[in-house]
Amino acid sequence: MALIVQKYGGTSVGNPGRIKNVARRVAACRARGDQVVVVVSAMSGVTDHLIRLAKEIMPLPSEREMDVLLATGEQQTIALTAIALHALNVPAVSLTGAQAGIVTDGVHTKAKIHNLTPKKVHELLNQGHVVIVAGFQGETPEGQITTLGRGGSDLTAIALAAALKADLCQIYTDVDGVYTADPRIVPGARKLDEISYDEMLELASLGAKVMQSRSVEFAKKFGVVFEVRSSLNEHPGTIVKEETKNMEEVVVRGVALDKHQAKLTLVAVPDKPGVAAKIFKALGDAAVNVDMIVQNISHGAGTPQTDISFTVEKADLLKARKVIDGLKTGIGYGEVIVAEQIGKLSIVGVGMKSHSGVAGKLFETLANAGINIDMISTSEIKLSVVIDLARGEEAMKAVHAAFIG
Amino acid sequence: MALIVQKYGGTSVGNPGRIKNVARRVAACRARGDQVVVVVSAMSGVTDHLIRLAKEIMPLPSEREMDVLLATGEQQTIALTAIALHALNVPAVSLTGAQAGIVTDGVHTKAKIHNLTPKKVHELLNQGHVVIVAGFQGETPEGQITTLGRGGSDLTAIALAAALKADLCQIYTDVDGVYTADPRIVPGARKLDEISYDEMLELASLGAKVMQSRSVEFAKKFGVVFEVRSSLNEHPGTIVKEETKNMEEVVVRGVALDKHQAKLTLVAVPDKPGVAAKIFKALGDAAVNVDMIVQNISHGAGTPQTDISFTVEKADLLKARKVIDGLKTGIGYGEVIVAEQIGKLSIVGVGMKSHSGVAGKLFETLANAGINIDMISTSEIKLSVVIDLARGEEAMKAVHAAFIG
Numbered sequence: 001m002a003l004i005v006q007k008y009g010g011t012s013v014g015n016p017g018r019i020k021n022v023a024r025r026v027a028a029c030r031a032r033g034d035q036v037v038v039v040v041s042a043m044s045g046v047t048d049h050l051i052r053l054a055k056e057i058m059p060l061p062s063e064r065e066m067d068v069l070l071a072t073g074e075q076q077t078i079a080l081t082a083i084a085l086h087a088l089n090v091p092a093v094s095l096t097g098a099q100a101g102i103v104t105d106g107v108h109t110k111a112k113i114h115n116l117t118p119k120k121v122h123e124l125l126n127q128g129h130v131v132i133v134a135g136f137q138g139e140t141p142e143g144q145i146t147t148l149g150r151g152g153s154d155l156t157a158i159a160l161a162a163a164l165k166a167d168l169c170q171i172y173t174d175v176d177g178v179y180t181a182d183p184r185i186v187p188g189a190r191k192l193d194e195i196s197y198d199e200m201l202e203l204a205s206l207g208a209k210v211m212q213s214r215s216v217e218f219a220k221k222f223g224v225v226f227e228v229r230s231s232l233n234e235h236p237g238t239i240v241k242e243e244t245k246n247m248e249e250v251v252v253r254g255v256a257l258d259k260h261q262a263k264l265t266l267v268a269v270p271d272k273p274g275v276a277a278k279i280f281k282a283l284g285d286a287a288v289n290v291d292m293i294v295q296n297i298s299h300g301a302g303t304p305q306t307d308i309s310f311t312v313e314k315a316d317l318l319k320a321r322k323v324i325d326g327l328k329t330g331i332g333y334g335e336v337i338v339a340e341q342i343g344k345l346s347i348v349g350v351g352m353k354s355h356s357g358v359a360g361k362l363f364e365t366l367a368n369a370g371i372n373i374d375m376i377s378t379s380e381i382k383l384s385v386v387i388d389l390a391r392g393e394e395a396m397k398a399v400h401a402a403f404i405g
Numbered sequence: 406m407a408l409i410v411q412k413y414g415g416t417s418v419g420n421p422g423r424i425k426n427v428a429r430r431v432a433a434c435r436a437r438g439d440q441v442v443v444v445v446s447a448m449s450g451v452t453d454h455l456i457r458l459a460k461e462i463m464p465l466p467s468e469r470e471m472d473v474l475l476a477t478g479e480q481q482t483i484a485l486t487a488i489a490l491h492a493l494n495v496p497a498v499s500l501t502g503a504q505a506g507i508v509t510d511g512v513h514t515k516a517k518i519h520n521l522t523p524k525k526v527h528e529l530l531n532q533g534h535v536v537i538v539a540g541f542q543g544e545t546p547e548g549q550i551t552t553l554g555r556g557g558s559d560l561t562a563i564a565l566a567a568a569l570k571a572d573l574c575q576i577y578t579d580v581d582g583v584y585t586a587d588p589r590i591v592p593g594a595r596k597l598d599e600i601s602y603d604e605m606l607e608l609a610s611l612g613a614k615v616m617q618s619r620s621v622e623f624a625k626k627f628g629v630v631f632e633v634r635s636s637l638n639e640h641p642g643t644i645v646k647e648e649t650k651n652m653e654e655v656v657v658r659g660v661a662l663d664k665h666q667a668k669l670t671l672v673a674v675p676d677k678p679g680v681a682a683k684i685f686k687a688l689g690d691a692a693v694n695v696d697m698i699v700q701n702i703s704h705g706a707g708t709p710q711t712d713i714s715f716t717v718e719k720a721d722l723l724k725a726r727k728v729i730d731g732l733k734t735g736i737g738y739g740e741v742i743v744a745e746q747i748g749k750l751s752i753v754g755v756g757m758k759s760h761s762g763v764a765g766k767l768f769e770t771l772a773n774a775g776i777n778i779d780m781i782s783t784s785e786i787k788l789s790v791v792i793d794l795a796r797g798e799e800a801m802k803a804v805h806a807a808f809i810g
Contacts, residue, residue: 016461050481056421057485058492065491068499069484072477076455079474080462086470087463094473099548143504 002167003035003125007135007157010044011174012231013077016084019043022231023084025172026130030090035125037164039135039157040081042073063108067137067147071097074134074153081132092130095120097137098145101163102156104138110149111138113218116163133160151212158215162222169224171211172231177238178203178210181255185393186400192253193236196243199253202348202382216240243350251351251358252403257396258344259389261291261311263375264320268334271304275331279308279324286323288316292344292377292384305334309375311386314340342374343392346384347403353380365402371395407572408440408530412540412562415449416579417636418482421489424448427636428489430577431535435495440530442569444540444562445486447478468513472542472552476502479539479558486537497535500525502542503550506568507561509543515554516543518623521568538565556617563620567627574629576616577636582643583608583615586660590798591805597658598641601648604658607753607787621645648755656756656763657808662801663749664794666696666716668780669725673739676709680736684713684729691728693721697749697782697789710739714780716791719745747779748797751789752808758785770807776800 006026013019022038029036050069054061078094085092101118104111124131135153138146148155154171161169178200181189195203197220204213210228219226219240229237269275276295283290292311298304312320317340324336352358362383366373371394375386387395411431418424427443434441455474459466483499490497506523509516529536540558543551553560559576566574583605586594600608602625609618615633624631624645634642674680681700688695697716703709717725722743729741757763767788771778776799780791792800 016458020462053421053481053485054488057425057489061488062491065484065487065499068487068501069481072480075477075480076458076474079470080458082470082473083459083466084462086467094470096473096550145501 001033001035003037003164004029005037005039005157005161005164005166005169006172007039007153007170008041008172008231009153009174010041010047012172013040013081014044016080019077019080019084020087022081023088023090025231026085027088027090030130036130037121037125037160037166038081038130038132039153039160040074040077040132041135041153042070043077046073046076064144067108067145070147071134071137071145074136078132078134085130085132090130091128092132093124094132094134095124096134097156098139098143100131100133100160102138102159103141104146104148106140106142106144106146108144108146111140111146113138113148113155113159114141116159118160118163121160121164151215154211154215155218158219158222158224158226161224161226162218166224169219169226170237171226171228173210173228174230174232175210175228176230176233176235177228178240178254180253180404181396181400182257185257186255186397188400188405190404192238194239194241194247195253196247196350197240198243198381199348199350200240202346202379203254203256248351248354250349251355252347252349253351254348255396255400255404256346256348257392258346259392260314261342261344261386262314262317263309263311263339263342263386264317264324265307265309265337265339266324266333267307267337268305269308270332271298271306276308278331279327280310282323282327283312283320286319288312288320288323292375292386294375294377311342311344311375339374341389342386343389343395344384344386345392345395345399346382347399348382350381352383359383361402362399365398366395369395369398371398406438406440408442408569409434410442410444410562410566410569410571410574411577412444412558412575413446413577413636414558414579415446415452417577418445418486419449421485424482424485424489425492427486428493428495430636431490432493432495435535441535442526442530442565442571443486443535443537444558444565445479445482445537446540446558447475448482451478451481469549472513472550475552476539476542476550479541483537483539490535490537495535496533497537498529499537499539500529501539502561503544503548505536505538505565507543507564508546509551509553511545511547511549511551513549513551516545516551518543518553518560518564519546521564523565523568526565526569556620559616559620560623563624563627563629563631566629566631567623571629574624574631575642576631576633578615578633579635579637580615580633581635581638581640582633583645583659585658585809586801586805587662590662591660591802593805593810595809597643599644599646599652600658601652601755602645603648603786604753604755605645607751607784608659608661653756653759655754656760657752657754658756659753660801660805660809661751661753662797663751664797665719666747666749666791667719667722668714668716668744668747668791669722669729670712670714670742670744671729671738671740672712672742673710674713675737676703676711681713683736684732685715687728687732688717688725691724693717693725693728697780697791699780699782716747716749716780744779746794747791748794748800749789749791750797750800750804751787752804753787755786757788764788766807767804770803771800774800774803
């Protein structure tokens, strides 16, 4: 008898018919003799509807009250899911995040889980129930309702799996698992049987948005092995776990293309200590997330000057531009060049640590295709290049063919 | 500085615009220097929508899970109402029933309030907040979510007013107060300035459905004076309170017509001890609520026989008929006559205790109008007659004119 935590997202529980499907899946699992804990999101559309109502009353509503409001979405799904299991004669009990013992800090709308004491969950499992837990929510030690922010339901599932020492944690979604590349762009993309936490983290942050990074980080921290799989079929998914020796045999696990970045270049920045710090501290203070940073070598006679380029999310571009313009007199750079038509192509793999020649092969592949490289950035298990957005998908196909096949 | 509990029903908070209206009303009250606790229902339509979703999954869903599901309706309204007050710069905090300290028994979908410890409410009021409490809900000592059943939000308001020793409890609805008769039937009906708990209870049970009886009973038990008034205007409403001496000067406070009853007559029932008990115990066991019962004197030679008539809600008629048919061989009555086209006309007033001739005047009024009386039933402060449904409204007008003017 195994203890399994299953998480179903908003699309999987989007209406009564789909909730019944989830119940059938859970019932089948239980019929095989397993104990099941089910974590569910709000039905798709419910959260957006509630946000609309609140904003109709006030454009920037209180975060405490938004948590009270939005937590109702998951609470509705747990009740309906329990009822759907009852309809299949499966004993089931729903629990809100608070009832399940999920205690968070008091940072409303993006609370962190402080601790999780799943006493009630254990009790109900031992009584033979399937336990349905509301994802995305918890409560402070003082009894305030909180929500965990984006990807919060995945986090609930992984935290529960850790606290319950579950044998398996399954994240059900509308794709079959994690792919070597987005199959809508690269027809030859293959589903991966397994991937390491670090590779998954790099891919998550690179635009292959299967899961939010924080859930993967949490799983890595607590060693929770989980499977990403589809709620629409019975195909095995992708197992995400700590890297093993044999994982390194594969050099490149996946290829990702991020189309949502923009590049800013500060031309002719005085090359003296503290200038870069000033720029990126100011951006950080304005809550602009900077991704890649490239600084070229100094040039010019007299005071040495350099060019500094960096990328930000397109959504943050205006904010970043404002910060940079504000620094002009203080720092005294030449001009700012903004490029929005860029794509960030990345290859990810723990095997890159022990294989040389990866960068050379990547650059050669792109050169053969006549694609120019604009910026380069590397980490231990990742290699990213910024290229022309218009050539992005073509580049992705070529790189996938060269490294994965 | 007074402490006021205000309750707003589903229509009053039916959409963001109406919630803003409620907030303006609360803000005005607070601007006069009062402390305000606001109890709200689910937005109109929300509860029905959730019930539909549940029944789509299973026709008879678990009552525990229905409570988890339906409690979300009020939780949404409290958050939106708090946000609407923030938009007017009024500090406000929402509390679920559980957070407000409402502890109930474990009878899901119709829980009774066991105790109410409004520590949190007091704290927040003392900090200068308006406190918004979810009506209709509570939690068991074990932390299970419960709901209070029909009229539950009124009950929450009255229970809070009692526990907080509020100076005033206002039940906001879509009518101006309690009337001497339904103004849609009797154009001359007047709004009452005040009414006693007992009169209100009789009227509530007689088809003048301003409030559920249980809330009025609770108010009577704990001596909570409350006002029924409209959320659509500033007119003073009707004060409901313990009867006072001067209330007895009015003989008839109101006239009500109940069109939802049906009459069953068992003809030629053997008149011996225990027969009536058998009949009404069987009906009670089947959860059929019997209202009026009339037994005529015995007649016939040999074994004395009598006719027994009683009324039930039309909705219970089939069930009642089945019970009665099942008793046929055991009791041995002649036949059953069912009348559905009946109306129960009632006059209510604490003054009836000290005034004689009320029954005579009622019967004379109906006789003058040529309306036949089918059954008669009396209590200390009420007189009811069953008449032909087709003559019901005409009778109501005549009786209102005779007693109230």
